[in-house]
Amino acid sequence: MVNAVFEFEFNNQVIEFDISDKDLMINATEMGKIFGKNPAEFLKLKQTKDFIEELKNLPLPFNEANEERSYADSQADLESMIFVNKIDGLWMCEILALKFAGWLNPKFEVWVYSTIREFLPNLRDNNEAYKQIVKFEDQLEKLVKKLQGNADFQSYMLLQEKLKKLPYRIKRNNQATLRQYRQLKAI
Numbered sequence: 568m569v570n571a572v573f574e575f576e577f578n579n580q581v582i583e584f585d586i587s588d589k590d591l592m593i594n595a596t597e598m599g600k601i602f603g604k605n606p607a608e609f610l611k612l613k614q615t616k617d618f619i620e621e622l623k624n625l626p627l628p629f630n631e632a633n634e635e636r637s638y639a640d641s642q643a644d645l646e647s648m649i650f651v652n653k654i655d656g657l658w659m660c661e662i663l664a665l666k667f668a669g670w671l672n673p674k675f676e677v678w679v680y681s682t683i684r685e686f687l688p689n690l691r692d693n694n695e696a697y698k699q700i701v702k703f704e705d706q707l708e709k710l711v712k713k714l715q716g717n718a719d720f721q722s723y724m725l726l727q728e729k730l731k732k733l734p735y736r737i738k739r740n741n742q743a744t745l746r747q748y749r750q751l752k753a754i
Contacts (some may be wrong), residue, residue: 571694575686577601577678583684586694591681591687593664602671605659610650618666622649625704693721707732 571587580601583594595606609615641667650659659667661683668677 571690572699573686573690574646575682577675583655583680584687584690586687591661592651592684593661594656594666595659596732598664598667598671599678601675604671606630606659606667609670612670615666615670619649619663622660622662660696721745 572585574581574583576582577586578601580597582597582601585592585594595609599606599609603652610619649663650657652658665676665679665683668679
């Protein structure tokens with residue numbers, strides 16, 4: 568899995584957004600620290616508990632990022648899609664994090680909405696591109712292993728290796744020429 572945790576700053580405080588999976592998760596512990604509040608306080612509120620129950624009642628996907636998900640098998644599965652404790656704090660799904668942001672501060676709530684709207688589509692696209700790179704590199708590695716015994720393929724790989732080294736050689740030569748030029752100019 569490609570790590571896709573992105574950091575954004577609000578009032579010089581970092582908030583992490585994780586799009587490693589299909590769901591956007593936001594670090595609620597970091598959100599709360601900005602305002603001196605603990606997300607556990609928010610989760611204890613009756614209104615929040617009712618909101619979470621409504622999220623659980625929605626047929627999955629309960630947001631556009633969940634399109635590929637099937638129905639959860641248990642309440643625990645549902646809850647882990649809504650909020651989850653990790654080593655670095657409590658993380659909330661996008662919908663609950665937005666509600667939490669509103670509870671913390673209206674200006675902050677607007678910032679979270681705008682950050683998601685402005686940056687998330689590109690971040691998700693980049694994350695998918697990184698996943699494709701990993702997949703293609705894996706396929707290439709398997710193909711190389713399969714073809715290693717072929718003499719033509721070995722010649723091809725040798726030429727590829729030589730091609731990779733040439734730009735470095737040119738750069739090194741250019742740097743040496745530039746040093747020599749500077750020395751001549753200094754005389």
